[in-house]
Amino acid sequence: DRIPEPSGGISKFIVDLMRLRAIQITAVAAVLLALMQVGRLITREQPSFKEPAATVGYATVDKLETRNKQVAATNAPPSFGALGKSDSRRADEATTFATGSTAPQNVPVPAAKSSAQPEKKVPSAEIVRTIVPGWNESIAEGYATSPETATVSSSVNRKLIRNAEVELEITRFHDAIQKITALTNEEHGYVATTSSEKQANGKLKGQVVVKVLPENLDRFLQKIRGLGELKNQTLGTEDVTKAYFDTESRLKNARVMEQRLIDMLKKKSDDINDLLQVEKELGRVREQIEQMQGELKYWDSQVQFATVTIQLSEKDMEEPAAFLLKERAQLALYAPDVEKIYNKSLASPKTQIKNAQLDRDNSGRVSARISMLIAPEEGDAQIAHVKTMGRVENFQVQTERVAQGGSGMSENARTKRDKVELNMTISREEQEQAFQETSLRIRTSAVDGKAKELRNLAEKQSGRIRSSTFSRDPDGREFANVSLRVPMKNYNALMQSLGALGKVENVSVQRQDRTGAQFDEANAPADMSIQVYSQGNIVSSETGLIATLRNTLGQGAAALTWSLRMIGVALAFLAPWAIALAAIIWVVRRVVHAGAGRGD
Numbered sequence: 371d372r373i374p375e376p377s378g379g380i381s382k383f384i385v386d387l388m389r390l391r392a393i394q395i396t397a398v399a400a401v402l403l404a405l406m407q408v409g410r411l412i413t414r415e416q417p418s419f420k421e422p423a424a425t426v427g428y429a430t431v432d433k434l435e436t437r438n439k440q441v442a443a444t445n446a447p448p449s450f451g452a453l454g455k456s457d458s459r460r461a462d463e464a465t466t467f468a469t470g471s472t473a474p475q476n477v478p479v480p481a482a483k484s485s486a487q488p489e490k491k492v493p494s495a496e497i498v499r500t501i502v503p504g505w506n507e508s509i510a511e512g513y514a515t516s517p518e519t520a521t522v523s524s525s526v527n528r529k530l531i532r533n534a535e536v537e538l539e540i541t542r543f544h545d546a547i548q549k550i551t552a553l554t555n556e557e558h559g560y561v562a563t564t565s566s567e568k569q570a571n572g573k574l575k576g577q578v579v580v581k582v583l584p585e586n587l588d589r590f591l592q593k594i595r596g597l598g599e600l601k602n603q604t605l606g607t608e609d610v611t612k613a614y615f616d617t618e619s620r621l622k623n624a625r626v627m628e629q630r631l632i633d634m635l636k637k638k639s640d641d642i643n644d645l646l647q648v649e650k651e652l653g654r655v656r657e658q659i660e661q662m663q664g665e666l667k668y669w670d671s672q673v674q675f676a677t678v679t680i681q682l683s684e685k686d687m688e689e690p691a692a693f694l695l696k697e698r699a700q701l702a703l704y705a706p707d708v709e710k711i712y713n714k715s716l717a718s719p720k721t722q723i724k725n726a727q728l729d730r731d732n733s734g735r736v737s738a739r740i741s742m743l744i745a746p747e748e749g750d751a752q753i754a755h756v757k758t759m760g761r762v763e764n765f766q767v768q769t770e771r772v773a774q775g776g777s778g779m780s781e782n783a784r785t786k787r788d789k790v791e792l793n794m795t796i797s798r799e800e801q802e803q804a805f806q807e808t809s810l811r812i813r814t815s816a817v818d819g820k821a822k823e824l825r826n827l828a829e830k831q832s833g834r835i836r837s838s839t840f841s842r843d844p845d846g847r848e849f850a851n852v853s854l855r856v857p858m859k860n861y862n863a864l865m866q867s868l869g870a871l872g873k874v875e876n877v878s879v880q881r882q883d884r885t886g887a888q889f890d891e892a893n894a895p896a897d898m899s900i901q902v903y904s905q906g907n908i909v910s911s912e913t914g915l916i917a918t919l920r921n922t923l924g925q926g927a928a929a930l931t932w933s934l935r936m937i938g939v940a941l942a943f944l945a946p947w948a949i950a951l952a953a954i955i956w957v958v959r960r961v962v963h964a965g966a967g968r969g970d
Contacts, residue, residue, distance in 0.1 A: 529669060531608040532584045532676040534591060539683055540598035543574035546682055550578055553593045557586040559675065575683040581675035594680065614669050621662045628655050693785045696770045699753055700793040704802045705760030711796050712738040715756070720748050722789070738796040749790035756794065761893055763802065805858060805894035807880045808865075811901045814872030821850035821902050827867050831860035836897075850902040859892040871902065 540546040543566060551561055559582035566576030582590050591603070631652040639645060705711050712728055715721070722743040729737050744752045757765075771785075814820045818840065825835055833856035842848045856864055868874055 528609060529611045529614045529673050530584070531610060531669070531672045532587055533606055533608075533678070534587065534676070535602075535604040535679045535681070536591065536594060536600070537602040537681040537683075538594070538598040539601055539685055541685060543576060543682055543684055546597050547576075547578065549597055550580065550594060550680060553590060554580045554582060556593075557582045557590045559583065559586070559590070562677075573684045575681075578680045578682065580678045580680070582678060584673075584676045587676040587678070590678065594678075598682075610669055610673075614666065617662050617665055621659060621666070624655055624659045624662065628652065628659065631655060694772045694788050695785055696772060696788045697749065697790045698768045698770075698793070699766065699790065701756070701765040701795075702763040702802075703756065703760045703794055703796045704763065704799045705796065706799055708736040708738055708796050708798055711759050712740070714759070715740050715742070718752075720744065720752055721792075724791075735798065735801060737798075737801070739794075740796070741791070741793045743789040743791055745789060746787035753790075753792060756792070760796075761799070761802070763894075799855075799895075802895055803882070804855070804897040805882055805891065806861070806896040807899075808861075808878065808896065809899040810868075810877040811875045811903065812868060812872045813875060813904070814902060815904055817848035817850050817902050817904050820871045821852060823871055824850075824852055824868075824900060824902065827864060828854045828856060831856050831864045831867075833857075833860065833864065848904045852900045852902070854898050854900070855895050856898065857892070858894045858896050861896045864898075868900070 538546070547564060554561055559580055562579040562581055564576065564578050566574055568574055580590075591605075631648055634648050635645065635652070703711065709728070712726075716723060716726060723740070724743060725739070725741040727739045729739075812820065812824075821838070821840065825838070828835060833854045835852065835854050837851075837853040839851045840849070
């Protein structure tokens, strides 16, 4: 019998379906479309659509030409109704007028003036404003550039502003002023301003501004050079021709615009808002006219006369009149009573306190900072008195020689001492950092007695005990830790005397390197940490045969008890292992005997 082959089912149906050409084309198109969408998602590209050719604020060339022809054909006078609807257009026109540019080419001029001119096309890339008949015609007609002011021809005189700056060193200031005035009158000019200033050393310096005719400027500069030593001279020319005639053209257009606005006000209108807007625009135009008239007048005055600025200074201007000697001193003071020295310094009648501050932290430590001024004649004596109040550290003196009335050098200038400034910090002695630190051990038999002898030795060497402790351990060893501070000048003597207390061991010395300031090494503090200790005794130091036997028997019993205790601990630890080993041996022997019985 033949076994029927199983049908493919859904998979076979899909394979047969994919063999069709239409299905294959559709599948390929779907895959390509899916790939395009995935690419857009990855690059975040938005689908682009073509916008209409005409947008808000823009116009094509054909529409623009048609609208310009319609506006040119309309010659009706401007209406106030159109004025009320063109606020935004007036803002743009005001901007065009302020910048001095002419009206756009697409705005037509009246028929009487534009009949002979060909019509110009606006390039398609330019941004074009929307033109409304009425108000825009008046604006365009007012802003239209007349042929007379289109371009400044080469035959027109150029507008040049000439100016010069001269720096002279003279002998006498007032004589130079008189000579400059006389030379200015000879060149048909005038002196505009004069200023002078007297220095601390008695010298004068100042400035003179004169106006002369431009054609006489070079000759005038040659004359004033003979008044003294020429230090510097600058000559410049500014060409304002283009700006001048541009402003003049804008002024003419603004006046035309002013007249048109006046004509609009003379016409009757029932709309009050239109009249107010016309008056507002007229005020703005008149303000522009006044501003441009002022600019033209200023340029005319600058062109008519050349400006010469003359800087005058007498010789030896930098010579100082005197020298001021300033001294600044600083030090750190260490004393047992900070508050007492602080109050004493504040109460001194020979000092002027600039700043004083007393600080106290949470642990009770007190420190102070004082800044004072001392009279020059009392400076040295007062600083020496401060040094006697405690131990001085980091004493520095800075001297500065400051010139008054100049920055140069002078042999004849007198020297004057200023008040001496003293800045000091006050702290307790234990807050001072040690210049040298030493640690050592002394082995001896009687710790308590040797520790007392150590204190006495430190006091003889002007030392001070900072801390002292005593302890004894169960083995009978005794320890005495002593911390003391001694001046460096007595350090070596104290170290030599320590040998009498016992064997000195483990000596360690650390020393700081202090530079950059005056340092009193002899009185600098040296810290010493000393440990006096003894070795434990196997037999007590008590005397007597009975006491010795008792202590020996007691120690032997204690040693025997300790040995028995250790043996018990060992048995307790080894017992489980011994039992386990015995059990294993018994089981093995039972197994061996059982095997031997079966063999028999």
